[in-house]
Amino acid sequence: MLRLEQRPTPSRAMLYLTPVMAVLATMLVGGVLFWAMGIDPFKAIYLLFIDPFVDSYNLSQLFVKASPLILIAMGLSLGFRAGVWNIGAEGQFIVGAIAGGAVGLALWGSTGWWILPLMALAAALGGALWALVPAVLKIRFNANEILVSLMLVYVAEHFLAQMVQGVLRAPDGMGFPESRNLARNDPTSLPDVFPALGIDAGGVVMLILLAAAFFLLQKHALGFQIKLTGDSPRAARFAGVNPSFIIAICLGLSGAAAGLAGLFELTGAAGKLTIDFPVGYGFTAIIVAFLGRLSPVGILLAGVVLAGTYIGGENAQFLLKMPAAAVTVFQGMMLFFLLGFEILINYRIKPMRRAV
């Protein structure tokens, strides 16, 4: 039998290796899975993992899909590092889109460079406030933020349904439950910046914020406090860190990031608010955060890899008659392997010592 023996210092090698090992293991086991299902494993793995990164059209799509994932994951990672679990990013994404979209729709007909930034501000604020609900309830009542933020996802979804059927419904949309198309309206449309690379204004903002997150964690005292709270809450109190403040700022920032991502999606790829607007980015981003080991650089890479699997999945759906949802098998598998390999960072596997 095997047993776990704690390492004196966490293994740095394993810190970097585990995500790579997770991806490789997924390719291996995934290939076997495909073979068992009668799908050509090599073709399938190639389409899912390699093709998205070599084909030039796919590359341009890569960043578009990766951008919201990275933005949301980046916000989530701050909280996760501090032991604050925001599972409701999907809901904050929706509320942000509603808030920003409402501003844009209210200003329909006006023009000006300031409209889009104002919408972004509203979206960030909306998302942040939605995330501050679980924060306040945790601080004041010690309510579990996982369950509260999750419940609010459903509330947000129904709220969206309410909005697109009522107040935000397009007046000349023939009664369909959807808003006007904000992406087709110049002042509210998200501009492209590097179309060949798939980078639009949202992508640029994301990169700037990613750099800011990097700076926060590496160089700023608040970043240190966040890491300290996650490592050792008692030492954090000793160092004078206010735990309520950390909870509020982590949830607030991740909510704002998710809200922003919602707005970029609305004014870019989606165009209009409909009941089907939420596509699960809030949940996938959680996987991105873990796969990226909660660090900005890791999240960037993980976001690209996961976006790649989405694109590959679409192609595989087309070429191999594979259902699109099957892509989530691989995302789930990657996370499973990562979580499994993670133990190697702090523990060694050794044979059980025989009792003397």
Next chain:
Amino acid sequence: MDFSSLNAVAMIVLLIGAATPILLAAIGELVVEKSGVLNLGVEGMMIIGAVTGFITATTTGSPMLGFVGGAIGGAAVSTLFAFLTQYLLSNQVATGLALTMFGLGLAALMGRSYNGIKPPRTERLEVPGLSDLPVLGELFFSYDPIIYFSLVLVIAVWWFLNRTRAGLVLRACGENHDAAHSLGYNVQLIRFGAIMFGGACAGLGGAYVSLIRVPQWTEGMTAGVGWIALAIVVFASWKPWRVILGAYMFGGITILQLSLQALGISISGAYLSMTPYIVTIVVLVIMSADRKRASLNAPACLGRSFHASH
């Protein structure tokens, strides 16, 4: 208001049908959480149950074997979660989410050649004499066996947790895993068993959806019902009989909406649909704030990994 267009009995029957998968998944998750583990992968286990149940039923021609297959499928996939969290000490939140995503995808893969097929019919209960009674017959004696089973299961879980020693030990693991360990109980093994039970229940609930409720297979057909089951466990304050209440309440909301529309009342469906979730949050806050009401609170060790230090 015109009540003639309402068939109250039919509504109730529909409600119970809608609530049963949630009930099954929730009662399973309740046992898991009572042992101290938070398994967010309920949705994943349910959909796997739905597809394995469907495949088993259509291949063997027996719906009963289908339900067994669904339960086994859910339990099987839950072992991934159990192994990772209990023996590799992985983070329960992340692992549960991974299970959901993995389950959804795997089910889609497995079920891809079963779209549009009709499964073998599950016979409803036929009690001579009783089932033919005008109102009572339909209301109490004409359900499919799984519905009766689900209610019996809730009673069995209650009895297990509160009246047997094994159930007591399981609850102890959820309250104070260090004390349970120092008293000599194998916390990880007990939790492993609880997780598999939760998986079997979720799988059974999923099979119910694909074999009776719809009945058909489509990918993603559980449509978020697994998350609702998680909410119901909280709503029920981890008490088995309240799970029935919660499941029927949640399941009834959609039916209520339809009936209100039929009556011509225009309360917006969306606001009505939100209420269960908001009520859950309120209940959660009340329970968490009052730390002295120990009996109402969540199991003290919920979500925390157990590291055996010796």
Next chain:
Amino acid sequence: MRVLLEIKHLSKSYPGVKANDDISFDIQEGEIHALLGENGAGKSTLVKMIYGLVKPDEGEMILNGAPYAPAKPSVARGSGVSMVFQHFSLFEALTVAENITLGMDDAPNRKELSEKIREVSQNYGLPLDPDRLIGDMSVGERQRVEIIRCLLQNPRLLIMDEPTSVLTPQEVEVLFGTLRKLSADGVAILYISHKLDEILALCDHATILRMGKVVDTCTPKEETAKSLAEMMIGGELEIHAATEFNPGADALVVENLELPSKDPFGTSLKDVSFTLRKGEILGIGGVAGNGQDEVLAVLSGEEKVSAEMIRLDGAPIGDTGPNRRRELGLLSAPEERLGHAAAPMMSLVQNALLTGKIRKSLAPRGVVNYRKTAGFAQDIVQQFDVRTPGVQVAAKALSGGNLQKFVIGREVLQGPEVLVVNQPTWGVDAAAAASIRQALRQLAEKGAAVVVISQDLDELMEISDTFAVLSEGRLSRPQPAKGLTIEEIGLMMGGELEGAADA
């Protein structure tokens, strides 16, 4: 009386320390036998061996004439040996009956058990309602559950580990009644304590441990608190307090400090007062669990009280947090190295930042200057001889002694006005301990005021200018250390708060 348990030449070593060294004594049937000694004397290790939690390296035990070597607690219980620990294994959300069932190897059914619980608990003067939730019970009542759980298994020997540390005086009386009845019924009791007055009142025999060895046995009825204290401390205490010190102005004034404890197992601080002057080292002695952590927390700023209860250079600071106090020059070093004084997974550089941020200006305008911080960490390592491969290693990779040197050095190099340390040399090798004490003395010589909370009386006598004892959350009146006798110290530790002031 017959001999129940013979302990013969029992020894147990751990890496670096011989916890029990050739221990031998006997326990008679029905006797209340005290096991007396300071912390670290070896009481817990001995008792763990008797209860089957730990295996002895050498020696043997004989129970009722037969060899006794329990492999685990359930075997011990089967042989009639039961133990009530200081820290309870209870489940708050479960009832008394459920808790007792869980702890029993062979539990009867519900109804029978409830009956038995009522009967036995009434019988021994500790009435319990089997259906009450543990969470609704006071600490004293919870202890009853633990005791009844043991009694229901008909023990011949009941071991009690510091049982009165969580009880009110009234509850102590009730407990003593119970123990006397048990003794009369033929159950032997091994009573671990450091409270001299209790042992005098309750116990038939006492075995005294010091540094892992049996140093004395006696019959308490023939002794006094003074003689017991002398036996416990060893009578060889060398008191070489610092030479005449010239105290400066008042640095820290604590007046009528009250801090109710939030945790039922914590200690409430009551009416703590002292005046600390510049250049003075105040040594606060006392056995663990009498409020040491609480005193540190209230002085560091982690716990807040009314502003005027603590004055620093005249200014009221009782309601300020740790960082404001650091600004003003009040620094501290808690007892728990990993997880409190330092974050285990973080590097020495990051741990230097943990408390040094303010006084060393390591993060002007919020941006951390990691180069400067690393320099500070390097200074600590060099000046305090911290053995480490570098400053980037995680704190938990360092040995206890080296981490402690780092922790103390971190505070000393920030130039505090007042420094409070809790157990500065526990678990630290002799050389490192000596250098830490040296550093504290030098700090005081330069004009800072220092409070040293410690269980090590030798250490306190070596470095303190003034001395007081913390007992159940109360502080004795500080006395000059020079000229203090062992008996006075023993009395203070036993709860005599006025010390020798009136002598």
